[in-house]
Amino acid sequence: MQQVNLIQMFPGYDIKQNQALSAYTNTRVGGPADWIFWPKKLAELKDVVRYAHDQTIPVTVLGNASNLIIGDNGLSGLVIFLTNLTDITLDTHTVTAGAGAAIIDVTQVAAEHSLTGLEWAAGIPGSVGGAVFMNAGAYGGQVAESLVSADVLTPTGEIKTYTNAELDFGYRHSTVQATGEIILSATFALAPDEQTAIVARMEDFNTRRASKQPLEYPSCGSVFKRPEGYFAGKLIMDSDLQGYQVGGAQVSTKHAGFIVNKGDATGSDYVAVIQHVQATVQAKFDVALEPEVRILGK
Known part of the structure; x- marks a missing residue:
């Protein structure tokens, strides 16, 4: 791997x-x-992905890196950030956005054009690509409800389009999680509505988010999936785990479903807290908490 010099191989490309x-x-x-x-x-x-495929260089694609934990030893191979692929276009009642566009920006564009259907995402700090990859959702809404199609890049550098049905959306799941393909853009079908009503809903969701979530600290967002019949945050709170801390990683005292970085956390700290929370909730309530956050590397 280290014999390859991608900076020399692709002069002028933004590679570090x-x-x-x-x-x-x-x-x-x-x-x-x-x-x-x-x-x-x-x-x-396309150039770099094709080359990585031919050279069997591992590829990891990150959006805004908002819903993941990366280990202290980092990641082998090539990490791609799509934060420059941010175009957002409208066609009557559909919005198409590049994978690197912030989902918050897409909700703003929709609101400016009096289109409803994405208000639930008004405060989510992720990218469009990440939102599709995870079938992101909040406040009763999710990507699967309005997504029409997504363009992806295959490991061999070809572009193909998935329909909503082909993405096989589930709870925090899409088929792209297993294919190794890179989401390039997504198209959402929205509906006309009064702009004042749209903005009011967005403001309501953002107010609720700010009042309940520990936005003042770095975090990976909601850590665990919702167990059937329960709420992860309440199980953690009822296990007296709020404030539990390893190194700089702490179960938030504001919202038990979040683990925050109090200043000097490591990936190992985060994983240790997650494992302790899982073990404690399993022992107390016989409920297995499954991480929603992606944990990458070692």
Whole structure:
């Protein structure tokens, strides 16, 4: 892997070597990546992905790095951030957005054009690609409800389009999680509505989010999936785990479903807290908590 020099192979491309991923993640944790690449356009992404495939270089794609934990030893191979692929376009009642666009920005564009259907995402700090990948959802809404199609890049550099049905959406699941394909863009079908009503709903969701969630600290968002018949946050709270801390990672005292970085957390700290929470809730309530957050690397 280290014999390859991607900077020399692709002059002019925005590629860095041996950079700590903690500088780019919402949790502010994560060791180095062999290579980090920020494609400025689709042609660059195709070039590098095809080369990585031919050279069997592992590829990890990150959006806004908001719903993941990266281990202290970092990630081998190539890490791609799609944060330059941010175009947002409208066609009557549909909105198409690049994978790197912030989902918050898409909700703002929809609201400006009096289109409803994405208000639930008004405060989610992720990217469009990440939202589709995870079938993100909040406040009763989710990606699957309005997504029409998504374009993806295959490991061999080909573009194909998935329909909503082909993405096989489930709770925090899409088929792309298993294919190794890179989401390039997504198209959402929305509906006309009064702009004042749309904005009011967005403001309500954001007010509720700010009052309940520990937005003042770095975090990976909601850590656990909702167990059937329960709420993860309440199980954790009823297990007296709020404030539980390993190193700099702490179960939030504001919302038990979040683990925050109090200043010097590592990936290992996060994983230790997650495992302790899982073991404690399992022992007390016989409920298995499954992480919603992606845990990558070692």
